[in-house]
Amino acid sequence: MMPVTKAFVQVYRAANSTEAHLLKGLLEQYGMPVRMFGEGLAGGLGELPADVMQVDIEVPVGYRQYARELIEEYENHGVASVAWICVRCAESNPPSFDICWNCGTLPGKGDVTRG
Numbered sequence: 001m002m003p004v005t006k007a008f009v010q011v012y013r014a015a016n017s018t019e020a021h022l023l024k025g026l027l028e029q030y031g032m033p034v035r036m037f038g039e040g041l042a043g044g045l046g047e048l049p050a051d052v053m054q055v056d057i058e059v060p061v062g063y064r065q066y067a068r069e070l071i072e073e074y075e076n077h078g079v080a081s082v083a084w085i086c087v088r089c090a091e092s093n094p095p096s097f098d099i100c101w102n103c104g105t106l107p108g109k110g111d112v113t114r115g
């Protein structure tokens with residue numbers, strides 16, 4: 001039996017911290033633990049503009065392929081094109097859906113919206 005590894009692997013290098021945070025949010029929407037590494041995130045470099053920093057996105061090894069697929073979608077079509085997973089019922093939703101087709105939950109929210 002292989003031991004379960006908790007190692008993180010780099011799946012993407014974001015051009016700046018804004019993109020890094022955007023991707024982090026995207027991946028976390030799918031339940032992935034995400035770590036960010038980059039000069040822009042290190043302490044003591046506060047005087048450098050955040051938007052010129054490259055930031056590495058890392059996920060656990062087991063999520064690597066899934067993360068790469070999502071990031072590829074993002075690269076090809078933008079973040080809005082990536083389907084999202086309902087946090088409440090775990091159904092997959094097309095990116096054009098504002099709320100979960102199954103239970104009406106907003107992306108990233110735990111509460112059902114009320115019309």
Ligand SMILES: [Zn+2]
Pocket residue numbers: 086087088089090091100101102103104105
């Ligand atoms: Zn749902």
